[in-house]
Amino acid sequence: MTKPPQFELLGLNLQELMSLTSSLGQPGYRARQICQALYKDRISTLEAISTLPRGLRQRLEVEGYRAGFPIPARRFQSIDGTVRYLLKLGDEETVETVWMPEGDYSEEGDGVENWKRSTICVSSQVGCAVNCQFCLTAKLGIKRNLTAGEIVGQVLAVLEDQAVAIDKDRINLVFMGMGEPFLNYENFIKAVRLLVEEVGIPQSRMTVSTAGIVPRIYDFGKEEIRPRLAISLNASNDDLRTEIMPINKKWDIEALLDAIREFPLRNRERVTFEYVLLAGLNDSLQNAAEVVKLVRGIPAKVNLIALNPGPGIPYGTPEDDRVKAFQDHFIANGVPAFVRRPRGRDIFAACGQLKQTQELVTVEHFPFI
Numbered sequence: 051m052t053k054p055p056q057f058e059l060l061g062l063n064l065q066e067l068m069s070l071t072s073s074l075g076q077p078g079y080r081a082r083q084i085c086q087a088l089y090k091d092r093i094s095t096l097e098a099i100s101t102l103p104r105g106l107r108q109r110l111e112v113e114g115y116r117a118g119f120p121i122p123a124r125r126f127q128s129i130d131g132t133v134r135y136l137l138k139l140g141d142e143e144t145v146e147t148v149w150m151p152e153g154d155y156s157e158e159g160d161g162v163e164n165w166k167r168s169t170i171c172v173s174s175q176v177g178c179a180v181n182c183q184f185c186l187t188a189k190l191g192i193k194r195n196l197t198a199g200e201i202v203g204q205v206l207a208v209l210e211d212q213a214v215a216i217d218k219d220r221i222n223l224v225f226m227g228m229g230e231p232f233l234n235y236e237n238f239i240k241a242v243r244l245l246v247e248e249v250g251i252p253q254s255r256m257t258v259s260t261a262g263i264v265p266r267i268y269d270f271g272k273e274e275i276r277p278r279l280a281i282s283l284n285a286s287n288d289d290l291r292t293e294i295m296p297i298n299k300k301w302d303i304e305a306l307l308d309a310i311r312e313f314p315l316r317n318r319e320r321v322t323f324e325y326v327l328l329a330g331l332n333d334s335l336q337n338a339a340e341v342v343k344l345v346r347g348i349p350a351k352v353n354l355i356a357l358n359p360g361p362g363i364p365y366g367t368p369e370d371d372r373v374k375a376f377q378d379h380f381i382a383n384g385v386p387a388f389v390r391r392p393r394g395r396d397i398f399a400a401c402g403q404l405k406q407t408q409e410l411v412t413v414e415h416f417p418f419i
């Protein structure tokens with residue numbers, strides 16, 4: 051007997067659930083109940099939606115619907131409290147999601163106790179097509195886009211595993227995991243809307259990072275509900291940027307900055323520029339001076355990340371004092387700059403390290419590169 055097709059309820063918005071319930075001859079409030087069960091109660095099966103009459107649950111099941119979020123297949127715990135989750139998707143692909151609590155470290159060295167806020171780093175694709183030379187995820191090539199349900203599902207899986215009470219606990223989201231969110235734009239934006247409207251995480255506590263997919267930056271500026279914007283700049287001039295981020299051939303620094311200058315920032319909002327420091331390549335004071343010039347006039351802040359090393363990554367990590375000198379140059383020129391503390395390096399959970407646990411596949415380049 052062939053299995054009936056499976057339709058995921060997770061990822062549907064209220065409007066879509068309304069049309070589903072009405073097509074089954076059900077009143078509109080049933081859609082609300084399903085929404086509540088999926089996104090607030092974090093139910094893991096259709097059967098568990100106890101607000102629905104048994105008959106309706108059975109009907110949905112017969113029609114091939116299922117509910118629930120991805121199951122953590124593995125969980126790697128760092129000494130700094132970071133947890134890297136390997137989540138299993140319906141088609142046996144896996145995706146990684148990272149939990150980064152801030153708080154008091156436990157004496158046993160097995161995590162953070164009494165965390166006061168926490169950040170979840172969310173993936174948008176399985177693998178990545180952008181091929182940045184310093185990033186491990188790039189080695190996988192692109193396997194596929196995640197659906198909106200799979201993007202939201204990562205957050206729900208981690209919230210559930212960490213027993214988060216969304217109304218009480220302070221949760222930030224960064225769309226900075228595997229993949230390029232702006233190459234999976236529709237699903238990414240749909241997931242954001244569900245996370246804001248149904249899960250209940252404020253958009254002001256979300257940040258999306260892009261390698262610089264310029265047309266989508268313009269689209270993103272028109273969204274009513276949107277996270278804050280971060281740009282992976284990583285180089286101070288086009289030659290250098292093209293060398294380490296081939297996507298710069300398609301959209302160079304000038305095109306990128308044009309889009310950012312036109313970006314409608316909200317009250318007190320700044321654009322974040324991320325800059326991975328590669329020893330001896332882009333970490334001189336001359337480079338810092340060039341970046342200061344580039345961002346002049348843009349309400350910006352700079353996040354500096356010393357390279358997180360990985361197998362096959364042909365660059366080195368600069369010494370702390372070199373990173374500090376680079377940072378000081380920004381501060382002296384009135385540009386706020388922060389050094390990002392690496393989280394979970396010991397479990398390969400830090401920036402650019404996701405997917406270490408998976409086999410390497412042939413890198414398929416996107417046609418635009």
Ligand code: SAH
Nearest residue numbers: 185226230259260261282324357358401402
């Ligand atoms: N594709 C998006 C989202 C991934 S964000 C983007 O490029 O912005 C990942 C962040 O980690 C980026 O700012 C990237 O520059 C940084 N990063 C990638 N590899 C890294 C590494 N090996 N060490 C430190 N940071 C890295």
